[in-house]
Amino acid sequence: MAHRLEQLIVRRTLRLPSPTGPSGDGSVAARQFDAALMSVGFKLSARLLERLSGLSEGTVVDTAVRTLGTVRETVGDHVRHNVYFVDFPANVPDTFDFWMRCVTEALADDTARESTLARLRTGVLDLLALPSYGTYRHTYAEMLAAHDELVAAAGDRVTVLHLGGALDDEVTALYLALAGSSTPLGDEGLTDLETLAGACVAGPQPEAIPVRENRAVVNRARLRAGADLLLDTVTDVLRLACALSDGDVTLQEPTRFRALPRPVRRALLAGLDAVVEASPAKSADVHAHREAFKRLGERLHPHEYPRWPHAAEVFAVARGEKRARSFDSRVEELLGAGDVTGAVALLKSAPGRLLRALDRLLRTAGTEEERDAVAAAAEEVAPRVSGRVVLAVREHLHNRAGEKGGPGERRVFVNRLGRAWVAPDGRAPLPAPACRRLISAFDAEVGRRLPEPGHLLIDPAVLDVALPLSGRATTAGLGVLPRGSVSAVEGGLLRFFVYWKQTGRSTDYDLSALVLDSGYRTVTWLSYTALRDVEGTHSGDITDAPDGASEFIDLRLDAVRGDFIVPQVNIYSGEGFEEVEESFFGFMLREAEQRGRPFEPRTVRMKSDLRGPGRVALPLVFVRGDDGRWHAKWLHLYLKGHPSANRVEGNRVSVAALLRGIVDREHLTVRHLTGLLAGRATAVTSWDGEKVPDGPVTYIGLERPEGLHPDSRVLTPENLRDLIPA
Known part of the structure; x- marks a missing residue:
């Protein structure tokens, strides 16, 4: 398990947990390790090389074997990459000539001649039926022999591996960062979080777990360890049930619930009962995932546990036997009646939903007074909305303010899984003054939440990186x-x-x-x-x-x-x-x-x-x-x-x-947040890739430089989500 955790830390942070073992003279092995790393585009930092050099040769070799395997997989060098044309990119034939050569070879093959002739008589060339098409015609070793060695160039990638702290400290720090992330994680992030949560269930926990998918993964680890569950909505229980069945905790895809052991069923029902007892209105959340709750009820058998009547009510709502009017239905009723002011007043009790509904509210508002009421309400609730949502809505308004809208325009949709499609856009354009007003208000709110960075050191290459408002907007x-x-x-x-x-x-x-x-x-x-x-x-x-x-x-x-x-x-x-x-x-x-x-x-x-x-x-x-x-x-x-x-x-x-x-869409980038941070910094320096300041800094860049003060805060693509204010 320790080795698996070490590999996870290396992959996610480019830090090697401080190796442990008997002291000795490992300098030769350490230099050999560094040379092996450089062959795949990595190298040891000066501090890491020094640390390894003071350990025994056996310890260094063991560390090198484990780490090399991790970085080779990270870059895609853990498999053999062969090519069909052995000399590629040289001597690649013309497509038609190549196809004709495959046909000629098929006609010369006694086992394929008749079938090839039969297909050719129909006037159709089936490439997949030709024996020499589509499979390697030489071994991997023969392909390697056909190519010269790579000539080193100054532009070749060099990714530095840095010295980390003790393994337990690195694991705890990464767990707290992922579990407490204010932005959703991707699939790999959720898998890593599960591993870390299992190792850290008895240790320090984040002050809050704002992302529901993250909470489901942590709850699964806590359930298995017999710890208390972190639940405050009925949907938290549904997500946990999906996690226990290795399903989709984002609830985007249906989960086939497994038969659950009696202790697990009791824990889920007790959690549901406590949530609804504390806030009966939360049973209305069932409507958003009604079918999933019905299927879960078939697995939990709530009728067998009369001591948790509120849990049974949840499934009664899902089956339509008990009425629980949803918040969204009340909003829709008001908007359907043209009562924008009433809808805004109701939505103020759910600040995140109000901000997400801004586009529709501004389009529905028929008068300047109603638009002012919408904008004023958004300004009022913004301090109670997560920084991620504030930034996402700000980005949306910025792009909508520049759109024409209306018939003939096209709209791009991207769901949380990365599926994209284009559809006609019939939305009316948004009023530019309202957009400018809200954008200014949101920038002020985000700027208020940002920490004081002290000396801000910025790598210009990172400025055009989009803010990671969702881990699902990237891949591992x-x-x-x-x-x-x-x-x-x-x-x-x-x-x-x-x-x-x-x-x-x-x-x-x-x-x-x-x-x-x-x-x-x-x-x-x-x-x-x-x-x-x-x-x-x-x-x-x-x-x-x-x-x-x-x-x-x-x-x-x-x-x-x-x-x-x-x-x-x-x-x-x-x-x-x-x-x-x-x-x-x-x-x-x-x-x-x-x-x-x-x-x-x-x-x-x-x-x-x-x-x-x-x-x-x-x-x-x-x-x-x-x-x-x-x-x-x-x-x-x-x-x-x-x-x-x-x-x-x-x-x-x-x-x-x-x-x-x-x-053509303009995404919010690191440039935007560093612009807001600069106003709170004691100094702002553009890093030139050479000397770093002597004292602590807040560094934002693509890669961590060597020689930073140990008290510096470092933000790179691996942890750029930490730049998003809570």
């Missing part, structure tokens, strides 16, 4: 930034990669890249149907992955004729992204003279897991700026696609429509 991996973030792309060659390994049935993922012009019109694409073009080359189509498979696309940025490069992963057949044993996407940057293998971990700038709904993944888009330089804008989106045979040619229109709405 290396160098991954929240949806809407913009980061510079430096290098002559851009190389995408995808890896997948099927669990049970034949699975074919297709890596493609769509190039669009400034009007979002198709210029060209690279895929298994277009292996070569002016822009670059495709590594070849792999159609089955029982042992894992990889595909690559190599692009010369100076040759790209469009303004947008849209990498995508299409599921042609087989298992979905959430069904395969493993799947991930990433990109590398390198210079032409570096050469090297198709996959070089030192050049990997981003690697993210593919775990989402839909059959088409859109991880990010590359955008050419007015100055000719390229930038990446992070998407983390999934399109529904078709059950099979998804191809880049078939989704060009939907991708272009989606991008038009996403690329």
Whole structure:
């Protein structure tokens, strides 16, 4: 368990818990460890190297083996990345010539000749029926032998591993940070929180767990340890039941509840009873998840426990046997009658709901007086709303104030799972004066809550990173930034990669890249149907992955004729992204003279897991700026696609429509909060990558610099959520 926790800390914080063991001269082993790390784009900090050097050689070697395995998996180097065309990116054939070669080989094969001729007589070429198509024609070792060594370059990625504190201290600190996070965590974050909660159930606990999904995961650990549950709504109990059945604690997807042991049933029913007894009105929350409560009641058997009558009432409401009027129905009744003022007065008792309803309230208000009442109410309740919600509504108003609205406009929807779609937008535009008033009020409220940072040290590269208002706006991996973030792309060659390994049935993922012009019109694409073009080359189509498979696309940025490069992963057949044993996407940057293998971990700038709904993944888009330089804008989106045979040619229109709405949207970034923080700082310094100040600072950047004062507060993408005020 200790080793698992150590790996979790390294992966999430890039800190190695202070190694323990007998003293000795481990300097040689430590330098060898550092060299091995550098081969995959990592290195030891000076303090960590010093610490390891004072331990025995055996301790250093054991630590190195564990840590190397963790960082190799983080960057995607824990698997073998082969390519169909052994010399890729060199000597990739023309698509038609390659297909004809596969046909010729099939006709020369006695076992395939007749079936191939029969298909050709129908006028249809079935690539999957050709014996030499879609499977590797050489071993991994043969592919390695065909490539020169990578030439080191100054632009290669170097990620520093820092020395952490004692393992128990690191585990506790990370648990408190995740459990007490003011923003929802992604799937990996919830999994990690569960592991940490189990290890920390008897230790310090956060003052509050504001995110309900986080509370469900913590409650599961507490239930298993026999500790008191943290419940204040009936929905908390439902989420906990979902967690106990390994279901969806976000309640977005239905959970199939398992048969629960009697002690667990008693704990859930007692929790429900206590919540409703303390506040009978909370039973109205059942309506939002009525079917789920009905199914849960079938598992809990509340009729067997007459000592908890209030719990039985909850399920009676779910079955429609007892009436409990919901808050939302009362709001809808008032708005339906045109009573905006009355609806606002009621919503003031639920501040978060009032802010989330601002768009509708402002559109429904028919007079200036009503709009003033809406704005005044929002200003009044804002201090009682979480910082995450205040910032999210502020971002929404900023974008709505610049929209035309009305017939003919399109609206992009993205749900909590990353599923995206486009629909007509019939909303009327919002009044600009009201938007400006509320934006100013929200900025003042957020600024009031921010801490005094002291000396503020800012890495300019982090300023265009979107605020992580939800952990579901990103994915697990290396160098991954929240949806809407913009980061510079430096290098002559851009190389995408995808890896997948099927669990049970034949699975074919297709890596493609769509190039669009400034009007979002198709210029060209690279895929298994277009292996070569002016822009670059495709590594070849792999159609089955029982042992894992990889595909690559190599692009010369100076040759790209469009303004947008849209990498995508299409599921042609087989298992979905959430069904395969493993799947991930990433990109590398390198210079032409570096050469090297198709996959070089030192050049990997981003690697993210593919775990989402839909059959088409859109991880990010590359955008050419007015100055000719390229930038990446992070998407983390999934399109529904078709059950099979998804191809880049078939989704060009939907991708272009989606991008038009996403690329132009302005997300709140770190720049916004640092601007508010600057007014409370004793000094503000832009970090130049060289010398750091001598005293404590609040550092905000992409990576933690070496040499910071030990009392400094450090905010990087790994913990940027801590920048969001409570």
